[in-house]
Each structure stands twice: as structure tokens, then as C-alpha cells.
Amino acid sequence: MKGYLVLENGSIxxxxxxxxxxxxxxxxxxxxxxxxxxxxxxxxSYAGQGVVMTYPLIGNYGLxxxxxxxxxxxxxxxxxxxxxxxxxxFRSKMHILDFLVEYEIPGLTGVNTRKLTxxxxxxxxxxxxxxxxxxxxxxxxxxxxxxxxxxxxEKVSSKEKYTCGKGKTKIALFDFGAKQNIMExxxxxxxxxxxxxxxxxxxxxxxxEYEGIVLSNGPGNPEDCKTAxxxxxxxxxxxxxxxxxxxxxxQLMGLATGAKTYKLKYGHRGPNHPVKDLVSKRVCITSxxxxxxxxxxxxxxxxxxxxxxxxxxxxxEGLRYIGHDIVTVQYHPEACPGPEDSSYLFDxxxxxxxx
Numbered sequence: 001m002k003g004y005l006v007l008e009n010g011s012i013x014x015x016x017x018x019x020x021x022x023x024x025x026x027x028x029x030x031x032x033x034x035x036x037x038x039x040x041x042x043x044x045s046y047a048g049q050g051v052v053m054t055y056p057l058i059g060n061y062g063l064x065x066x067x068x069x070x071x072x073x074x075x076x077x078x079x080x081x082x083x084x085x086x087x088x089x090f091r092s093k094m095h096i097l098d099f100l101v102e103y104e105i106p107g108l109t110g111v112n113t114r115k116l117t118x119x120x121x122x123x124x125x126x127x128x129x130x131x132x133x134x135x136x137x138x139x140x141x142x143x144x145x146x147x148x149x150x151x152x153x154e155k156v157s158s159k160e161k162y163t164c165g166k167g168k169t170k171i172a173l174f175d176f177g178a179k180q181n182i183m184e185x186x187x188x189x190x191x192x193x194x195x196x197x198x199x200x201x202x203x204x205x206x207x208x209e210y211e212g213i214v215l216s217n218g219p220g221n222p223e224d225c226k227t228a229x230x231x232x233x234x235x236x237x238x239x240x241x242x243x244x245x246x247x248x249x250x251q252l253m254g255l256a257t258g259a260k261t262y263k264l265k266y267g268h269r270g271p272n273h274p275v276k277d278l279v280s281k282r283v284c285i286t287s288x289x290x291x292x293x294x295x296x297x298x299x300x301x302x303x304x305x306x307x308x309x310x311x312x313x314x315x316x317e318g319l320r321y322i323g324h325d326i327v328t329v330q331y332h333p334e335a336c337p338g339p340e341d342s343s344y345l346f347d348x349x350x351x352x353x354x355x
Contacts, residue, residue, distance in 0.1 A: 003108050005050075005079060005116075006137065007128045008144045013116055015108030018083060019100030021132065025147045026050035026076035028128040029291070030117045032270030036337020037096065038063040041073040041105070044156035044177030045247065045289045047219040048149045050077035050128065051269075054117050060084040062092025063099055069179040069336060073099075074156060074219075077130050078107035079116065106130055124265045125291060152220035153177060153228070153248075157198035167191040169353060172210040174200070176218030176228065176248050181334040185346045186214070199227055202234035212242045212353035215249025217332065222251040222261050222292055232256040236324065242352040244345070245328030247290055253328050254319065260298035264315070267291035268330075271338030274311035275331055277318075283311060286331035287338025293330065294319070325352055 003017040007028065030052040031040055037058050040051060058080045078100065087095055100107060108130065120126065127144050134140065156177035164183060167190035173183065175195050186193050196204060198218075205213055213235065222229075225248075233256040235243065245253045251261050268288040275286045294316045296306060308318030308329060318329040332338065333345040 001132065004131050004134050005108060005111065005128050006131060006134060006140050006144065007119075007126045008141060009123060009126060010137075010141055011119060012134060012137075013079075013108070013111050015079070015110040017132070018097060018107045018109050019078065020104045020106050022104065022106045023129065023131050024050070024076050024106055025127060025129045025144055027125060027149055028052065028079075028120065029125055029267055029269055030054055030120055031289075032272060033337050035061070036271065038067050038099075039069050039337045041075050041078065042068040042070050043179055043289060044070050044074050045217050045219045047074040047152045047156050047177065048076060049219075050079060050130065051075050052079045052111075052113055052116055052120070054113055056081040056113065057084055058082070059087060059096035061089035062087030062095060064091050064093045069181060073103050073105055075105060078105060079111050079113065080107070080109050081111060081113045083109045120266050125267060150220065150224055153198050153218045153225055156219060158195050159197060161194065161196055161200070163192060163194045165192045169212070169350060170194070170210050171212045171214060171353070172196060172205050173214045173216060174198070174205070174249065176216050176225070176252070178216035178218075179332070179334060179336065181336040182214065182216055182246065185334045185343065189346060189350055191350070198225070200231070202231040202238070205235060206238055210241060212244070212349065213239060215243065215245040215252060215328070217247035217249065217289070219248070221263070222248055222255055225252055228252055229256050236321070236326065242325040242349060243327075244349040245326070246334075247330060247332060250319065250328035250330050251292055251294060253326065254294040254299070257303050257321070258298070258300055259304075260295045261292045262295050263292055268310070271335070273331065275308050275317045275342070276311055277308055279307060284341035285339045286342050287335040288331045290330060
């Protein structure tokens with residue numbers, strides 16, 4: 001059955017329906033990963049978004065739910081050029097089409113993803129609607145423009161506090177949409193991790209029970225997270241243990257200490273973003289998924305110094321806070337999908353915690 005992606009500027013992309021036949025409005029973004037589609041679909045940072053996969057063939061190695069980054073997928077829709085008819089991998093337990101149907105995710109195959117990606121790069125990220133008919137195109141465009149996407153962190157964060165692992169080091173994970181592999185990266189390093197919902201009070205982290213705090217990734221505009229920003233401001237002022245911020249956690253710490261964030265034209269989403277550590281001069285290829293960044297001119301040099309920059313566009317990729325044991329990075333050291341070049345950041349964080 002035919003389907004159409006209508007962008008808010010009036011562009012129309014035709015394809016064949018996959019998954020469930022359901023109309024949906026979302027922010028349309030692209031990801032440059034060749035592999036890792038299951039991890040992308042289940043990454044909470046993609047809540048509210050429809051993902052265009054730039055690699056032309058998706059689904060060729062099937063999937064296994066053991067690789068999910070959360071218990072369910074969070075993408076609103078999937079747009080691909082071609083779906084592999086058969087998967088080939090000894091670990092595969094499900095075809096990608098069956099997965100989309102099971103979790104009621106709509107999508108399109110046969111889309112000219114090269115043209116679509118170029119348009120998003122040139123015009124910037126846009127909202128769009130996946131529909132089965134374009135007979136009332138003016139009404140569809142009006143609906144897209146009026147649609148608001150906000151408060152996504154409340155949707156994806158855990159609803160209650162819980163603990164995993166029995167390691168020797170107790171870590172508190174502030175969950176704004178944490179990927180499972182952040183948890184796994186800490187558990188593999190002999191940690192006991194307690195997960196806190198996004199609306200938890202800062203006082204719960206200051207009991208003396210936790211030896212380190214991690215601020216997780218998450219979706220949406222960081223400025224929407226008013227409560228979290230205020231709690232993180234208190235942690236900045238009062239916490240006596242090391243803090244590691246990842247992606248949204250990096251942005252929220254910046255906002256909590258007076259910096260500003262802005263929306264990138266088309267974001268950074270993929271496993272191939274080069275980032276330079278300004279201290280070691282080392283360049284890592286990193287996995288990224290974000291649509292906002294910290295404005296470098298807004299960073300108070302008495303509060304924080306820029307520690308990492310993006311080689312492609314010069315955007316801020318990391319901060320070290322002066323007089324505080326706080327390090328934050330814009331990229332994903334836990335990867336999945338992506339290279340593991342920057343996983344050493346977890347080792348450095350735990351060295352500070354245990355030191």
C-alpha cells in the first residue's frame with residue numbers, strides 16, 4: 001500500500017507502507033549509521049522523532065531483543081530506501097518488519113532517502129506527517145505546522161527508583177531517557193547502579209550513599225526540563241562526589257550553571273562524528289544523537305572550560321567544571337551503535353570516584 005511523508009515545507013516523499021498503517025506527526029531526522037538499527041529504534045532520545053536511515057539497505061542481519069536500548073522502541077516512524085527480504089545472522093530472532101508490526105511502528109520503504117537527507121541538511125530538521133493519502137494536502141501541512149512536540153523526557157524516564165547490580169561502587173543514575181548500555185557500561189565496571197526518575201529531588205542524591213552521579217541522555221529540547229535543571233543546579237552547588245553528564249545531561253548541567261543551548265540545523269545523529277580532546281589532543285570517532293548544543297560564547301570561563309570540540313563543525317562536545325569534580329560530554333561514550341573509542345570516559349570517571 002502506498003504511503004507519503006509530507007514535510008512542513010510542502011515536500012512530499014512517496015513509498016510503500018511498512019509496520020502498521022497509522023498516520024503520525026513527528027520531527028523528521030536522519031541517522032548515518034550502517035548498522036545498529038535496533039539500538040536506534042529503541043533509544044529513548046528518539047522519542048517524538050521519525051528516523052530516516054541514510055544507509056540504503058536496512059534489516060539485513062535481523063535483530064535480537066537482547067540488543068535493545070530500552071524495553072520498547074521510541075521512534076515515531078521509520079523511513080528507509082529498502083528493507084532486506086531475508087536476514088542473515090546466527091543471532092537473529094526476528095525480522096525487522098515483524099518487529100515494527102509487534103510494536104505498532106509505522107514507516108515507509110522505497111523512499112528516496114538520499115534526496116530526503118539532502119533536503120533536511122539544506123533546509124534543516126522539519127516536522128512531517130506520515131499519511132496514506134495526500135488528497136487534502138493543505139490541511140495536512142497546516143496540521144503539521146500547528147503540532148507541538150514537547151515534554152518528552154517525562155514520557156521516557158523511569159517512573160520509579162530501582163537498583164541493578166551488586167558491585168562495590170554505588171552510582172546514582174539520573175534518568176532522562178537513559179540508554180541501557182550506560183547501565184551496562186557501569187555494571188561491567190563493578191558498580192551497583194540506582195536509577196532515579198527525572199523528577200527526583202536533588203536531596204535524594206546527597207544522602208552520602210552514592211559515590212558518583214551520572215546524568216543520562218534523553219530526548220527533546222533541554223530547556224523544557226525546568227525541574228531537572230533546578231535539581232542539577234543544586235547538585236552542582238552541593239554534591240561532594242564526581243558527576244558525569246552524557247548528551248542531554250551535558251546540556252542540562254550547562255543550563256544549570258548559566259550557559260545557553262541552541263538548536264542545531266539538522267543535528268548530529270550517527271556513529272562517525274570526530275571529536276577532539278583538547279587536553280590529550282586525541283581525536284575519537286564518536287556515536288552521537290542530539291539536536292541541541294551548548295553555545296560556546298555563553299560558557300562562563302570561571303565556571304567551566306571547553307574540553308572537547310567537534311572536528312566537523314566546531315561545536316562544544318565536552319566541558320570540565322572548575323573547582324568541581326564534574327565532566328560532561330555531548331556524545332555517547334557507551335556507543336551502541338557506534339565505535340567504542342570513547343568508552344575510556346567511564347574508566348576515567350570511576351577512577352575519580354574510587355580515587
